[in-house]
Amino acid sequence: MKFNSFLFSIMALLMLNSCKSRTEHTFGLADSTFLLDGKPFQIISGEMHYPRVPREAWRDRMKMAKAMGLNTIGTYVFWNLHEPEKDHFDFTGNNDIAEFVRIAKEEGLWVILRPSPYVCAEWEFGGYPYWLQNEKGLVVRSKEKQYLEEYRKYINEVGKQLAGLQVNHGGNILMVQVENEYGSYGSDQEYMKINEQLFKDAGFDGLLSTCDPAKDVKNGYLHGVVPGVNGIDNPQQVKEIVNKYHEGKGPYFIAEWYPAWFDWWGTPHHTVPAKDYSGRLDTALAAGISINMYMFHGGSTRGFMNGANDKDSTPYEPQISSYDYDAPLDEAGNATDKFMQFREVIRKHLPAGQELPDVPAPKPAAALADITFTKSVSVFDLLGTPKVSTHPLTFEDMNQAYGYMLYRTTVPGGTKGWLKIKELRDYGLVFINGKRAGILDRRMDQDSLLVNLPKGQVTLDILVENMGRVNFGPNLLKNKKGITQEVTLNKKVISSWKMYGLPFDQVDNNKITGEVKNSSGPALSYASFDVSKVQDTYLDLRKWGKGMIWVNGHNLGKYWSIGPQQTIYLPAEWLKSGKNEVAVLELIKPEQKVLSSLGKPILNELK
Structure with a gap:
């Protein structure tokens, strides 16, 4: 009996070790390259942000990443999503980043995690929650005591979700980025060391990296941490910069390689021809440079999450809802010509014996029948109790x-x-x-x-x-x-003012009870519509003015007739066969009663 028990224990131990050997990996550094399980590994990554893609579509987008030849996905983590109010954390639904990482693993993709409290990303407040501004004396991106305390609480919560998914714990997170382009903002190395320690205390005990534009690496790097370089792709330049700040050696990593750009209201849609970048991608990969393509897939910035640029020398520039970015994968997740050209470049550099999967077919898209609004309410009739102040x-x-x-x-x-x-x-x-x-x-x-x-x-x-x-x-x-x-x-x-809050974080369709009528004031309108075949569509707002739109409770983002964006992407994942509901908050043309749609987007039409 004792012998059988001993034999069973030995077999269990062997099975455990066999299982661990199949799931655990090592990830480290050689003088010029990354090492995965002791062998040279070139990161070919594309950035894709989980809140900009419906959760139901995460897996499909990752299959597209594999089809283009990517082996890794990069993503930020957004503090203002996960702690929208102080000490209230949310990692559910479209905020479930741990599930996003796990799906990537199931699809054979590694992950570069970028959880810096500051993310930029054309995102509201650069990812910071608004309430930080109510903490008297708090100064973001600094050693100020209150900021570091709130930062510590946040990063510890992120660690609870994700630290166990690092490659050294059997997961697929290869690297974790500390701060984000800090060298463009400041040069306090003590602050950066505090960042590093906060990450380690939160459980991020694997490989860490930084990320800075080439000219700012000198301000933002951390001694002993892999310096990622942004905005250049000449192999010689990349190697010279990394060697200078990383003990004379690599590996060489472009943390943000830009084959495209973003848009803001009132300016033309930015496009970057694929032919201008496919050769540069080829050169970088041939030189053994690892890259993270920003963006591989942009998606949409829904709700109130768009950011803005504002420098003393330029006007305030709020960004549009579409984050199409002229990326290889368009806003709806379909392959573009840029995707196909980059795929052919990456194919040339695949390890021996590796083949790319077929490119999935484009998602079908079509116009819906025109939607006529039958109910409306003036925003002035939705006012609650005001706060009074001098x-x-x-x-x-x-x-x-x-x-x-x-x-x-x-x-x-x-x-x-x-x-x-x-x-x-x-x-x-x-x-x-x-x-x-x-x-x-x-x-x-x-x-x-x-x-x-x-x-x-x-x-x-x-x-x-x-x-x-x-x-x-x-x-x-x-x-x-x-x-x-x-x-x-x-x-x-x-x-002597009265202030009425109108957050419109949710819309109660039951409060939209009146008949549509002409009014000079902003109005919230409602309609239901039937869908027989569920597929992507693009709501056409060219005849409307300025506002927001919700379908089946999902806030699809802002529209504004000045352009360049004239349509709002409505993903099939958020439509239903049969009855659907739409609400529109229109600020300047409340007389509009009909909403049309198209089978393709309009992203480059200025008025």
Whole structure:
């Protein structure tokens, strides 16, 4: 009996070791290359962000990555998604990044994880949650005590989700990136060392890396950590920079290789011809350089998650909802000509005996029948209980992350003059006794409006939209929203305000009960529509003005007639056979009653 028990124990141990040998890998560094299980390994990675793709489509997009020849997926982790309010964490649904990583493993893909609290990524506040601005004295990207404490809590929660999925723990996360392009922001090496230790304390005990534009590596690198270089692909230049900051050796890694670019409202759609980059990709891969392509697949920035650029020398530039990026995989997940050209380049550099899988067929897309709205409600009829203050309160003062805010006051009429909103952030519709008097737009440096007030007491309403917090540069520290200073009429400060929060984080269709009618004020409209064959479509907003759209409870993002984006991508995964529901918040053309759709997007039409 004892012998049988001993034999069983030996067999169990052998089986355990056999299982571990099949699932555990090693990942390390040689002088010029990465080593996977002790053998040279060239990372051919493409960036793809889990919140920009419906969870139901993650696996399909990863199959496309494999078909192009990628062996790795890169993704940021977004603090403001996972801790939308202080100490409230969410890793469910489309935020389930651990599942995203596990699916990548099932599809034969490694992962480069980029969980820096700051991500840039054309994402709201660069990934920071809005509420950090309510912590008095807190300074992001610094050694300030409160920031480091909130950062520590966040990264520990991320570690609970993902540290066990590192390659040295049997998972598929090859590397974890510390901070993100810090060299473009500062040069405090002590701060970077604190970052490194926070990551290690959170359980990220595998290979760490950094990521900086070539000219800024000197500020952002960490001694002993793999320095990723952004924005260049000349092998000699890459090697010279990495050698300089990594003890005279590699491996050589382009952390962000840009074969494309992003868009912002009011400017042409950016495109980069594939032929201009396929040769450069070939040269980099032939030289043994590892790359992370930014982006391989952009997807869509839905809800209120778009960021904005704002430098002292350039205007405020809020980014559009489409994150198509002119990437190899388009917004809907279909292969482009760029995809096919890059696939042929990568095929040349595959290990001996390895073949690429066939490219999956394009997803079908078609126009729906026109949708006619039958119910509508004025936004002014959706107001709850206001907060009252002598001076205007910001979104942050109201503990409101995103959306809209209505500022209301009364002023004596019978006068004409200039209404000025100091530091309006970002877009304001001005109403006098319920009628729209004008629009002010931060992009255009518009902060003043000539108004003619009728006699008597006049109700002055200013509906302000948060169009996205700055995600890059020194103005990260100037990111409060709404009316952030004061309002004057003929240089006299207006006081005594009521603030009504309109976050529109969700839409209750049951509150949209009235008949559609013409109105000068913003309106929320509702319709139901039937779908017989579920497939992708693109909602055509060219006849509309500015607003947001929800289908079956999913916020599809913002639209604006100025372009360049004129359509909103509606993925098949979020449609149902039979009855579907749509709601539209329209700010400037509430008289619109019909919504059309197309079988293809319009991303390059300016008005």
